Amino acid sequence: VVFKDFRVSLRLFTDPFMHYVRYQGKSILVSKDTPLLMNKKKSYLVNFWQYHFDLWFHSGRVYINQVFNHSLDFVGYRSSVRLNPAMVRGQMLENSFLINNAIKKLNMLIPIIPLIRSLGKAKFCNLLGHPVSKPVWSDLSDSDMIDRFGYICRNLSHYYSGSSKKKSLYRI
Structure with a gap:
């Protein structure tokens, strides 16, 4: 040069x-x-x-x-970055048995921003995605927290999968 x-x-x-x-x-x-x-x-x-x-x-x-x-x-x-919605791939296992391994697998694609908003409404994190530490969460068992998170994921999955009952589902 x-x-x-x-x-x-x-x-x-x-x-x-x-x-x-x-x-x-x-x-x-x-x-x-x-x-x-x-x-x-x-x-x-x-x-x-x-x-x-x-x-x-x-x-x-x-x-x-x-x-x-x-x-x-x-x-x-x-x-100046083009905003293409990023997607998260999640897997939920239902009806799994240890003996005969019959697994019904549900794959879902969820945009990240609505997932963070939904988790923020449920008080898992703030709207930036940072976790919220509250005494309430310390009283919950691990299974209760997983159940709440699973509930949110199921609602998002039904909403984005074209369910016929969209109007009655939890809106993001």
Whole structure:
């Protein structure tokens, strides 16, 4: 890389706020584009990364319309990632016997976000998916907690499997 091109690529890192992200094995260092000169600390940081880790910076532009149409808020930052609903595959075993191994297997695909909302309504976790520790849960036996979780999973499974009784089912 020529010294002149290096200065052009540093134009991206002129804002006082820099953000570091790792995604799929790639490192991304982001800064808002402003015409100010880069201060000495940022220059040292960029030089350290380039020469010590053999990383070269490429400037790029994110268009605001794209960010707001396909964006995700994460820790106060807006990410331009397309939101494809992730799916969780769960298996529930019913009517299983140890002797003759007759197993009726129920496979279900459930979107993650409605599952977290439903678990949040049942007070298993908050709406971010973090577990809630309450004295109430310490009084429940393991089987009671598994039964409650199974009840939620069954309702979600019936709701997403096209059950004819959808209107009478627990709505998410």
